[in-house]
Amino acid sequence: MAKERLYLFDTTLRDGAQMHGVDFTLADKLKVARLLDELGVDYVEAGYPGANPTDTSLFSEDRGTKAKFTAFGMAKRPGRSASNDPGLAQVLAAKADAICLVAKSSAFQVKVALETTPEENLASIRESVAAAKATGREVLIDCEHFFDGYKEDPKFALACAKAAYDSGARWVVLCDTNGGTLPHEVEAIVGEVVKQIPGDHVGIHAHNDTEQAVANSLAAVRAGARQIQGTLNGVGERCGNANLCSIIPTLLLKKDFASRFDINVKPEALKTIAQVSRTLDEMLNRAPDRHAPYVGDAAFTTKTGIHASAILKNPATYEHIAPESVGNRRKVLVSDQAGRSNVLAELDRIGVTIEKNDPRIARLLEEVKDREARGYSYESADASFALLARRVLGKVPEYFSVEQFDVNVEQRYNAVGERVTVAMAVVKVKVDGETLISAAEGNGPVNALDVAFRKDLGKYQPFIAGLKLTDYRVRILDGGTGAVTRVLIESEDEKGDRWTTVGVSPNIIDASFQALTDSITWKLLNSNVPA
Numbered sequence: 001m002a003k004e005r006l007y008l009f010d011t012t013l014r015d016g017a018q019m020h021g022v023d024f025t026l027a028d029k030l031k032v033a034r035l036l037d038e039l040g041v042d043y044v045e046a047g048y049p050g051a052n053p054t055d056t057s058l059f060s061e062d063r064g065t066k067a068k069f070t071a072f073g074m075a076k077r078p079g080r081s082a083s084n085d086p087g088l089a090q091v092l093a094a095k096a097d098a099i100c101l102v103a104k105s106s107a108f109q110v111k112v113a114l115e116t117t118p119e120e121n122l123a124s125i126r127e128s129v130a131a132a133k134a135t136g137r138e139v140l141i142d143c144e145h146f147f148d149g150y151k152e153d154p155k156f157a158l159a160c161a162k163a164a165y166d167s168g169a170r171w172v173v174l175c176d177t178n179g180g181t182l183p184h185e186v187e188a189i190v191g192e193v194v195k196q197i198p199g200d201h202v203g204i205h206a207h208n209d210t211e212q213a214v215a216n217s218l219a220a221v222r223a224g225a226r227q228i229q230g231t232l233n234g235v236g237e238r239c240g241n242a243n244l245c246s247i248i249p250t251l252l253l254k255k256d257f258a259s260r261f262d263i264n265v266k267p268e269a270l271k272t273i274a275q276v277s278r279t280l281d282e283m284l285n286r287a288p289d290r291h292a293p294y295v296g297d298a299a300f301t302t303k304t305g306i307h308a309s310a311i312l313k314n315p316a317t318y319e320h321i322a323p324e325s326v327g328n329r330r331k332v333l334v335s336d337q338a339g340r341s342n343v344l345a346e347l348d349r350i351g352v353t354i355e356k357n358d359p360r361i362a363r364l365l366e367e368v369k370d371r372e373a374r375g376y377s378y379e380s381a382d383a384s385f386a387l388l389a390r391r392v393l394g395k396v397p398e399y400f401s402v403e404q405f406d407v408n409v410e411q412r413y414n415a416v417g418e419r420v421t422v423a424m425a426v427v428k429v430k431v432d433g434e435t436l437i438s439a440a441e442g443n444g445p446v447n448a449l450d451v452a453f454r455k456d457l458g459k460y461q462p463f464i465a466g467l468k469l470t471d472y473r474v475r476i477l478d479g480g481t482g483a484v485t486r487v488l489i490e491s492e493d494e495k496g497d498r499w500t501t502v503g504v505s506p507n508i509i510d511a512s513f514q515a516l517t518d519s520i521t522w523k524l525l526n527s528n529v530p531a
């Protein structure tokens with residue numbers, strides 16, 4: 001049986017940009033559009049021309065994507081003609097392959113929010129579609145509040161959808177704008193809609209307010225819809241939009257969908273999705289969700305010894321898909337619950353080959369347990385674990401030694417009479433018999449120490465030039481200011497490789513310093529730098 005085509009519509013750059021803390025520049029938008037295009041989505045909804053200068057200039061030239069570059073706007077306002085609506089005119093003038101216009105489809109919303117009549121609203125949909133079609137572009141109508149509207153007044157909601165389709169909209173997109181609809185309701189309502197409008201003209205736009213945006217999207221497809229709208233990492237207003245980073249792997253890897261549908265994302269491109277997800281988080285300057293399905297760092301991570309030994313025998317025992325198929329990786333945690341099999345699996349992953357009954361494995365396990373009792377945690381600090389393992393096996397060169405460091409925090413009045421706190425650090429490090437001294441200021445003591453430390457490492461400097469800290473987490477163990485502090489530092493290099501290191505001490509500066517030292521050492525070791 002021939003497979004049916006399912007279309008993916010990404011709105012990271014439009015609806016996703018509604019999220020608190022998201023502020024894309026023009027360059028950011030072009031970069032995300034390129035990522036999405038390489039991934040293979042069918043539509044990239046990139047913004048709302050006329051709404052802000054960034055989006056207006058984004059649509060001022062042809063962006064040449066394979067995906068349909070889509071401009072978003074509002075259907076014409078009631079009480080004026082389409083040709084006399086300046087907002088609509090800006091959208092219609094955009095350099096775009098497709099135009100997506102949002103229109104109301106709930107009788108309640110029409111009356112309360114739009115303050116117009118049902119007839120006026122239907123006329124607005126028809127005229128807006130006609131005006132957009134007249135520009136020769138593909139037209140989509142987002143039926144706002146469709147599901148809530150359908151529950152109040154199914155006839156009116158359907159009439160709005162039908163008006164869009166009958167006037168020539170390529171897609172009629174059913175929006176769960178408030179995000180409160182449940183999967184069984186979506187399935188039932190879409191089932192009714194596709195009796196009136198062919199399913200291959202119906203789309204679903206779900207929000208995640210009951211954490212079911214992905215489930216609602218799949219329910220709509222099961223009922224007959226053939227376009228899914230969503231965003232990378234589910235970014236979006238409030239609780240976000242349907243997460244394409246979960247939907248795409250599901251469509252390609254789960255038999256019920258994979259056997260029935262074709263999408264434009266190919267298996268090769270699927271292998272980049274974990275990286276795409278991380279790139280977006282990085283642009284938004286937020287730490288990736290470790291527990292995100294498919295793409296999260298912990299998605300294929302196993303902690304307990306029994307699971308780990310089973311996974312070593314056959315990964316299918318505790319994995320629902322192969323991690324590599326989505327560009328992720330299997331990880332077996334080393335923790336005080338761990339047995340030999342965890343350690344063996346982790347050694348294997350970091351490329352250390354060792355005989356199964358080598359006595360050094362027992363020594364390493366002892367060392368891990370001892371350190372964990374003191375507050376270290378190697379569960380996420382993969383690089384610190386790898387260094388520890390290689391040290392026990394005698395395989396870490398001493399690239400540098402820090403002879404002394406000094407961190408100074410001072411609060412004083414600045415030149416304009418404001419009270420400011422400044423931090424300064426001096427680091428004295430020995431490389432190749434030569435003593436190098438660097439000083440730096442920072443917005444805090446750890447920042448100053450980090451900048452000074454990485455300022456001059458002599459002949460190793462070129463190898464750490466692209467290193468940057470992407471996350472810094474502090475945890476106080478056993479409470480109180482006299483307690484032990486655990487610091488986890490996540491670093492990244494110019495190739496996008498990430499690693500995490502750990503430090504523990506009663507002193508937060510000292511704990512941070514250990515984690516920084518491990519991070520730099522790991523980078524040098526990983527770059528195969530000879531000592």
Ligand SMILES: [Zn+2]
Binds near residue numbers: 015177205207
């Ligand atoms: Zn939305």
